[in-house]
Amino acid sequence: MNKVTILKSVVIIILAIFAIRLFVLQIVNKDYKRLADNNVLRYEIQNPPRGEIYDRNGEYLAQSIATYDLMLVPRNMAKEGFDTVMLANVANVTVEQLVKEIERAKRYSRHRASVVVKQMPKESKLLFDEGHYPGFYTNFRTKRYYPRNVGGNLLGDIGEVTERIINNNSYYTRGDYIGYSGIENAYEDVLRGVKGTKVNMVDVRGTVMGSYENGIHDKPSIPGTAITTTIDLALQELGEELMKDKVGSIIAIEPSTGEILMMVSSPTYDPDELIGRDRGNNYMRMLNNKRNPLFNRAVMSAYPPGSTFKVANGLIGLQEGVLTADQRYPCYNGYTIGRGVKCHSHASPLNLYDAIANSCNAYFCFVMRNIIDNKKYKDIKEGFSVWEEYVRSFGFGRKLGSDFSSEYNGFVPSADYYTRSYGRWNSLTVISLSIGQGELGCSPLQMANFAATIANRGYYYIPHVVKKIDGRDSLDAKFYEKHYTKVDSKHFETVVEGMYRTVHGAGGTGHVAYIPDMDVCGKTGTAQNPHGRDHSTFMAFAPRNNPRIAISVYVENAGFGSTVAAPIASLLMEQYLTGKVERQYLVDQIKSTHIAYPHYDR
Amino acid sequence: MTDKYSGINSKAGIDWTSVFIFIALMFIGWINIFATTCDLPFTSFEFGSKYCMQLLWMGLSLFVGMLILLSSDKYYYIYSYPAYVGALLLLILTLFVGRTVNGSRSWLSFGPVAIQTAELMKLAACLAVARYMSEYNFSLKRPRNVMVLCGLLLLPIMIILLQNDTGSAIVYCSFMFMLYREGVNGWIYILGFSIIGLFVLSFLLQPAVLLISLLVLYTIACGLIYGRWRQCAIYLAGTMFVTGILFFGSLLIFGTGLSFYHSLIGGSLLSLIVVGIYAYREKLQGLFLAMIAFVGSIIYMHLIEYVFNNILQTHQQKRILDLLGLESDLKGWGYNVHQSKIAIGSGGFTGKGFLQGTQTNYGFVPEQSTDFIFCTVGEEFGLWGTWLVVGLFGWLIIRLINMGERQQETFNRIYCYCAAGIILFHVVINIGMTLGLLPVIGIPLPLFSYGGSSLLVFTVMFFIAVKLDASGRIKSF
Known part of the structure; x- marks a missing residue:
């Protein structure tokens, strides 16, 4: 080969190597396209404003106001450093805090965005925009604002998502917020809206240079949907006021729809305390509070129903044909067979109406035994199972299926349960069930639902807290379905008369619940419990015909149902039915009633 | 032509194809300068911007190129030495009064204009070397001539190194x-490339693998020379046998045993004794040379290892590892190359489009308008x-070689080859660097990189070659 050919070959070979290398880089290897995109594209999450929550009359329960998170992509920070003091002032945090958060962001990822300062007000964002901080940017998101400061457990709290939620649900990323309890949790999917993305191009210093390809890859965020709840704000406010410093709960339901008009769990908290930068501290403080304000007693607690449950036994007796309204049973200050059940002194014997009105224990012991010892059933187990089925049909012993996912199942014992516990047993073994004691466990929601069922003469709608979701014609179909009990409607008229006499009759235990010019039906309860003084409870509805409100009040350790629970229920029904409270003296009396809770506060 | 002997002639004889390629490259180059340096979104042509400056330099360069085509070709031979001395003086002047940019003192300011004197020196060196080598009596076999030639080249190299401009010196x-x-012997080149290759391979390959490769390579080379393949096979088998004996024998006798690598060295050296006797008997000189080269290679390998581990400082070691791509520091040197590869690689087949390159527009590749201008080509086109660009450069260089070959004057031929070599070297080093194939050495891509001195010097260098070629062809009519 001559030298010229060799030289030319060398030139061609070298350039051919380049051509091949270019082919490999540009065509074969697909990584570089991604790497270039990583360099220049910044996906900004567009957080939608969270949907507002209204009461049934269109008053705000929860609003959303604009805040800005300070975000950081550590890789894009100025290499020569920047004025941390200045930025800390802008963001209104201490320099140490800021530096700590920046270090944390660096540890998390150099090229992914982290939140450095949460929920800055708009003023901070405007100041920030005036300065130049490479790598930092602000991200819009909304924060809850509660104009009326009511309904802590009802509305529920919103907090940052945990690592576990992120792993289980691809929608959420670090720094997102999610409803953890109450309505915020139940309607999270509706309230949160849909996050959008904005694809920006940034230069080598991290400065935004504009939208990528004129924004065709952008996805606008869809704001959260507003929810109109079934809550009556005035009622809720009055309820919380009356329950202040007491432990217990109130639930009121509109019987004709199953709409929850109010839901108080006391002690409650100011929902404002669980948002913003103080959330963590306040949350811990509430967690350590022995009265447990974070526990939604209205749907989660288990109380013995007490005497209010006598109505249920009466209904079952009537349906089973072992009881008539005029049937009289004697009471000798109690039921004397077996271990016996005590009773207070009242006229004797009584018929069913007056037994309910006077809350006679002995009467319902007779009824209970007649039901489960009925000869048409082959043994106690079969008899008891029949009783159990009736009780369950009233909504006890299971979740009702309301929109609160944390609902308590309740407990209704089965025949097997007693066989396991006692081996051999008879109707006397379970006699305390006749007066709503013993193994029974019911939530206030179940009791309120029972009141609504009686008000409806035999059926209920699943209690729910949402009246309307914006942009939707209807709610979940289950909320429009009537659930009938196993007791005929006609028998309900009988117990309603009994409950009417409780309030209106001479010697009725619930006379204190009387509202002038109003037909109120109610039933008191004084629930014995292992924690100390009896719980004061009252179940009622009004008016007698076409009832508009059914209510259940529990005040822990307050003694007789007539002393605290009944007046509270009465005031609330008055407020709802007349729009005002005339009996201010009763309000003051309730508010000044002091109840001691030694087992919580020790 | 009426005055064909005066050297002042019209358009005849000019290699228009080469001129066309040259101007096409220059134009494409400017397009890329524009894409790299214009402010987006582009609204109006801005005077004083880099692309505008480059356009002015282009105009000036082409004007000078025209003058060269219209002027006499005699001057270049006559003024080659004065040009060399002048450029050398400017270079020395720069060393004392020059402006320092990026750590090297290589800029000389004339009022508003600053030039890189090292660029001028390239051209002057071409002329001077061509002149000296075309002198009557010059022979590469004469040591005196070779020494003067080396002097002509080493003088500017040393001054440029003093300016701390390694790239221009290389x-x-x-x-x-x-x-x-x-006429320099091809073996020198093979030796040179072997030394560089062995250096690189000694870092990239395991010692034992490298040794086996060398063993096989030398055996095949001997086989090619003497055609005694059977003996070659016997030799390889024998070496492996001895190696095996050393390896397992030492294992049996001493328990710990020699490493495989040391057994292999022992085996190959022991077997060399046999080869030596064979070569002596058969009077095979080449085989002796091959043996010496082989032993030399082994010594060289160990020398590299020793120097690297015991003499070089940590930062020097790092630099070498970085050059060889064994350790990549994405914050230092590695960053440029990494971003350059991203820019080129993300271009795909059709590119992102003129002014659409994200790496280019948003400044991810440092020094993009100068050393890394090829990234813009890759990303946007x-x-x-x-x-196209690589092909055009290749075509231009081949045409320069052809141009040199058809010259009757030795001066003209050598000059054309010098120009071809310099352009080739710049293209290879620069593009090789942006592709991550060669180390980062800061030298411009001819006609593409931003900078007036480089553009002017390459234009003048090219047009002198065209002019010399044109006159030569006229004379030969």
């Missing part, structure tokens, strides 16, 4: 291209763009 390696054509 450019003088490109004269080796011309020297090969003029894709594979067809890069292949």
Whole structure:
């Protein structure tokens, strides 16, 4: 080969190597396209404003106001450093805090965005925009604002998502917020809206240079949907006021729809305390509070129903044909067979109406035994199972299926349960069930639902807290379905008369619940419990015909149902039915009633 | 032509194809300068911007190129030495009064204009070397001549190194291209590339693998020379046998045993004794040479290892590992190359489109308008763009070689080869660097990189070659 050919070959070979290398880089290897995109594209999450929550009359329960998170992509920070003091002032945090958060962001990822300062007000964002901080940017998101400061457990709290939620649900990323309890949790999917993305191009210093390809890859965020709840704000406010410093709960339901008009769990908290930068501290403080304000007693607690449950036994007796309204049973200050059940002194014997009105224990012991010892059933187990089925049909012993996912199942014992516990047993073994004691466990929601069922003469709608979701014609179909009990409607008229006499009759235990010019039906309860003084409870509805409100009040350790629970229920029904409270003296009396809770506060 | 002997002639004889390629490259180059340096979104042509400055330099360069085509070709031969001395003086002047940019003192300011004197020196060195080597009596076999030639090249190299401009100094390696054509022995080149290759391989390969490769390579070479394949096979088998004995024997006798590598060295050296006796008996000189080369290679390998581990400082070691791509520091040198590869690689087949390159527009590649301008081609014009540019450069260089070959005057031929070599060297080093194939050495891509001195010097260098070629062809009519 001559030298010229060799030289030319060398030139061609070298350039051919380049051509091949270019082919490999540009065509074969697909990584570089991604790497270039990583360099220049910044996906900004567009957080939608969270949907507002209204009461049934269109008053705000929860609003959303604009805040800005300070975000950081550590890789894009100025290499020569920047004025941390200045930025800390802008963001209104201490320099140490800021530096700590920046270090944390660096540890998390150099090229992914982290939140450095949460929920800055708009003023901070405007100041920030005036300065130049490479790598930092602000991200819009909304924060809850509660104009009326009511309904802590009802509305529920919103907090940052945990690592576990992120792993289980691809929608959420670090720094997102999610409803953890109450309505915020139940309607999270509706309230949160849909996050959008904005694809920006940034230069080598991290400065935004504009939208990528004129924004065709952008996805606008869809704001959260507003929810109109079934809550009556005035009622809720009055309820919380009356329950202040007491432990217990109130639930009121509109019987004709199953709409929850109010839901108080006391002690409650100011929902404002669980948002913003103080959330963590306040949350811990509430967690350590022995009265447990974070526990939604209205749907989660288990109380013995007490005497209010006598109505249920009466209904079952009537349906089973072992009881008539005029049937009289004697009471000798109690039921004397077996271990016996005590009773207070009242006229004797009584018929069913007056037994309910006077809350006679002995009467319902007779009824209970007649039901489960009925000869048409082959043994106690079969008899008891029949009783159990009736009780369950009233909504006890299971979740009702309301929109609160944390609902308590309740407990209704089965025949097997007693066989396991006692081996051999008879109707006397379970006699305390006749007066709503013993193994029974019911939530206030179940009791309120029972009141609504009686008000409806035999059926209920699943209690729910949402009246309307914006942009939707209807709610979940289950909320429009009537659930009938196993007791005929006609028998309900009988117990309603009994409950009417409780309030209106001479010697009725619930006379204190009387509202002038109003037909109120109610039933008191004084629930014995292992924690100390009896719980004061009252179940009622009004008016007698076409009832508009059914209510259940529990005040822990307050003694007789007539002393605290009944007046509270009465005031609330008055407020709802007349729009005002005339009996201010009763309000003051309730508010000044002091109840001691030694087992919580020790 | 009426005055064909005066050297002042009209358009006849000019290699228009080459001129066309040259101007096309220059134009494409400017397009890329524009894409790299204009402010987006582009609204109006801005005077004082880099692309505008480059356009002015282009105009000036082409004007000077025209003057060269219209002027006499005699001057270049006559004024080659004065040009060399003048450029050398400017270079020395720069060393004292020059402006320092990026750590090297290589800029000389004339009022508003600053030039890189090292660029001028390239041209002057071409002329002077061509003149000296075309002198009557010059022979590469005469040591005196070779020494003067080396002096001509080493003088500017040393001054440029003093300016701390390593890249421009390395450019003088490109004269080796011309020297090969003029008769320097090819073995020197093979030796040179072998030394570099062995250096690189000693880092990239396991010692034992490298040793086996060398063993096989030398055996095959001997086989090719003497055609005694059977003996070659016997030799390899024998070496392996001895190695095996050393390996397992030492294992049995001493328990710990020699490593495989040391057994292999022992085996190959022991077997060399047999080869030596064989070569002596058969009077095979070449075999002796091969043996010496083999032993030399082994010694060289160990020398590299020793120097690297015991003499070099940590930062020097890092630099070498970085050059060889064994350790990549994405914050330092590695960053440029990494971003450059991203820019080129993300271009795909058609590229992202003119002014659409994200790496280019948002400044991810440092020094993009100068050393890394090829990234813009890759990113915005894709594979067809890069292949076009590489192809045009290749075509231009081949045409310069052809141009040199058809010259009757030795001066003209050597000059053309010098120009071809210098352009080739710049293209290879620069593009090789942006592709991550070669180390980062800061030298411009001819006609593409932003900078007036480089553009002017390459234009003048090219048009002198065209002019010399044109007059030569006229004379030969």
